[in-house]
Amino acid sequence: MENTLIVRAAPQEFICGPGCWNELEHHLERRGISSALVVRGGRSWEAAEHYFPDFKRIEIQFYRYGGECTYAERDAIASEATKLGLQSIIAVGGGKVSDTAKAAAALLRIPVIILPTLAATCSAWSSLSVMYDEAGTMVDFEVFPHSNALVLLDPRVILDSxxxxxxxxxxxxxxxxxxxxxxxxxxxxxxxxxxxxxxxxxxxxxxxxxxxxxxxxxxxxxxxxxxxxxxxxxxxxxxxxxxxxxxxxGRTAGAHSVHDALTILPQSHRLLHGSKVAYGVLVQLVLEGKREEIGRLLPFYQEIGLPASLQDMGLGGLTRDDRFRVAAHAVLPGASIHRMPGTFDTVKVADAMEELESLISALRAGETVTASR
Missing domain, CATH: 1.20.1090.10 (Dehydroquinate synthase-like - alpha domain)
Incomplete structure (x- = not known):
């Protein structure tokens, strides 16, 4: 834990409402911004493009995001903005688009404006970026000293996601x-x-x-x-x-350590971040001895379609050696699981993953689960 607690509570400004993207040019002018690089995704842009406003006075250039939030992609965006002499970066897309744009803006020390097309993470709000390598394995996260300048959240755009x-x-x-x-x-x-x-x-x-x-x-x-x-x-x-x-x-603990560890498995890369985190929540609850809470959460998971087991994620074929590799990554020095009280090692996490599979099967069969087994 950091000795000094730094509050980075919010973007400088946040607006939520249908049609709020239409005011983007006005908000840029209020900030004295006359040019911007729009970093956009692929499929997300196809769905959101008709919501994106026309500009009459602001110079806009577009950059197609490369598909992964890497340091190389961050540098490519920063280089493009510098080459074109642009004053700000606008991210239009999901969490990885936002994270890459934030990292590039931080590198250049220019404002970043976020127009989220998904509500899959809090990336649009937070002043940090989770960084991955080209293979999609999480490698680091960067915390920035500047808040996002503006977030415009149009719920109609999210409705189309x-x-x-x-x-x-x-x-x-x-x-x-x-x-x-x-x-x-x-x-x-x-x-x-x-x-x-x-x-x-x-x-x-x-x-x-x-x-x-x-x-x-x-x-x-x-x-x-x-x-x-x-x-x-x-x-x-x-x-x-x-x-x-x-x-x-208030950031991450055991659930995200399990998520981060799962990213070492190539077969996990097709899974969504939040799906792996939701599974990690249940592994964390096993480690905490809170099995009754798993019983309370399982109907909610089933109702909305969250995975509760490796089997649910299509990872039921993992061997014990696979689980040990994941568990070993989850307890690396500096992993967020160590923010929780207690001591966690490879064997504990691997055993918790194995126990969760049995526990979910038992709950689905109608068996009663108590606080400890």
Missing amino acids: PPELLVAGIGDTLAKWYEADAIISHLPSPPEEIALAHYAARRCRDNLMIHSADALGAQREGELNDAFVRVVETNILTAGLVGGFGEDY
Whole structure:
């Protein structure tokens, strides 16, 4: 943990509402910005392009994101912005597009504006980037001293996104509570910043447990409703507040260590970030001895389509050696699992992964689960 707690609570400005992208040029002019490089994805851009406004006074150039948030891609974006003499970077896309654009803007020390097309992570809100290598294995994360200049969240754009990506966002955001609580609940007297992170994390869980099914129903019908907007804002805004106020105390713990470890398996790269994190939540709960909580969560997972086991993720064929390789990566020095109380090693994590498979099978067969087995 850092000795000095630095609050990075929010972007400089955040606006959520249908049609808010139309005000982008106005907001750039308010900031004295006359040019920008728009970093866009592929499929996400095809869905969102008709929402992107025309510009009359601001110079806009476009850059096609290469597909992975790597240091090489960061440098390529920074080089393009420098070559063209542009004053800012606008990210239009999902979490990896946002993270790459934030990293490039931080390198150049210019403003970054985020227009999310997905609600799968809190990347649009946070002032950090998770970095990967070309193969899709997570290698590092960078925390920046500047907040995102502006986030424009149009829920109509998210409504047009694939529902499975919203489900993944729900999985990633649900983890905010279980990871933050594992760390914060053991502090004898949390400072106010951390208490606010704890509150935001609990609100993430409560909002999602109450509203997720209705939100996904609204998305299937193509209709905006309160539940949909609330879940989208929870995945981006409320989730971002957890790490923003809590720093390492509110960021990641066991669930994300398991996610990061799964990325060493090439067959896991097709899986969405939030799906692997949702599975990691359950592994973490096994490690904490909270098996009854797994029983309470499983119906929610099943209702919205989150994976609860390796089998659910199509990884049921992993050998014990495979699980040990994943477990060894999850407990590397510096892994976020070590923010939790207790000592965690390869054997404990591998055993927890194995126990979870049996536990989920038992729960689905209707067996009763107690706090310890």
